[in-house]
Amino acid sequence: MFKKIWIFPVALFAAGILMIAPAKSQDSTAKTGIQISPLSYEFEIKSGATQAGKFTIKNLDGVPMDYALETELFETISEEGAPSFKGVTRPTGVSTLADWIKFSTPITGTLEAYSSLEINFTIEVPANAEPGGHYAAIFAKQIKKDAEGKTQLGVSSRVGLILLVSVPGQVTKGGEITSFTHPSFVWKGPIDFSMKFRNTGTVHYESIGTVNIDPIIGKSRTVNLGTHTVIPKSTRLYSGTWNNNYPFGYYKLTAEAKDGEGKTVMATGVLWAIPLIIVIPVILLALLIWGIIIYVKQNYQVVRK
């Protein structure tokens, strides 16, 4: 009876400990550094018009953080979708998107510990802006002071918000498939496809890539290669997998993507699939039948009555 009295309070104490412990571990894995949200904007802004936007930066550290806002242009992106920035230096004599961006707050400041700051900006497109795509990023950079007198390197953090701006007017939205990669012969699946699509126009657009698989006999299939935003002068890589473990026979392959004007561009190929799991048993069976025939012919004779 004495033992039974003590079981309940001990269990309650243990439960309390278990409830506290996970909360403590969550505190110890809290994020640090600088945070930005959202991560991209896509605007269509007429010449002479203004577009407003906003983003939030947050100091995730427990100490104040000096920051600076920067804007940089980019003109190309990698096949995976990573922008190549051109630095803070502006081309002379040319008005660019980086020049059109105005902030409502000073471009330098201090974020107190664990605090957020909402920053408003406007994009003022000049009346003589060139129609087409204009691309830049707004960065929030953590400022580190140079430690003079010491041989050391400081490493700073910077986070970015990507801007995709199109100025309507005389623009082109062409595209082309620059390569379509597929196997020509397989013993078995699944089968990987990839395609590279290049924007030959003057403004960005989204394009969906697919591969149509047409057998001689049977139902056609379509493999989705994904959707990508393609900016002018850039090539994006699309990839997908046909999850058929035992394809068989001849297939006509057609890779397709739509350009910004809705026109379909295509590239074709051929695939032969002869799965070993079918071929080997068929060959063995044929050999067996052939062997039986030979044996019967050699050891038996037809006697006519």
Next chain:
Amino acid sequence: MIRIFNGILVSLAALISVYFVLSYVSFDTEAATHDVALSINVQEYLAFDITSGDTIAFGNFNPGTPICSSTESVASVTTNAANGYTLGLSDGSDTNSALRKGATSVYIADYAGTIAEPTSWTGNGLGVGLWSADTNKEAAWGTGTTVCDANNKYAGIPSAATTAHTVTGVVSGANTSSWSWKVDAPNTQETGSYSGNATFTATAVLL
């Protein structure tokens, strides 16, 4: 007979009472309602930090004997970006590294390898190399498995942010990459202390 009749009457009365009670309950549940439309737009965010190695002290070195810092820079990214993130490197200078002697115009040069084609260490300059990554360590950075592995490859840091590491797809939790720093200078390099800053830039990968 009378008892039976009374019993039937009482039962009927009870049934009628229950019916009225249930009817009252039904009215109560048919009270006026009004839907409230709720909506929320969850935005993408990206949190970035150099969780260790935000200061690389090379100490004293003799020109001609390269120093690899045993301190690595660990870049940590947490994001809900649907297509992943990319890390770029920059130092604001085309051919010179970030390491400048005081307020002079004397610099340690950039290492000759580039981010597009990092090379095994040879020659002079300040170089950076990706020696470890939670996801997708690019083959261009070599096969090293430690911070100063001889199989690491290095690149000079360009002026503008140039993509050095990309993680595509959804990222779960904090995703880290570890960077090695190495420096050497020719015998003609002026003596003294050199310092400066290099910048890691994190952005989302485009759809």
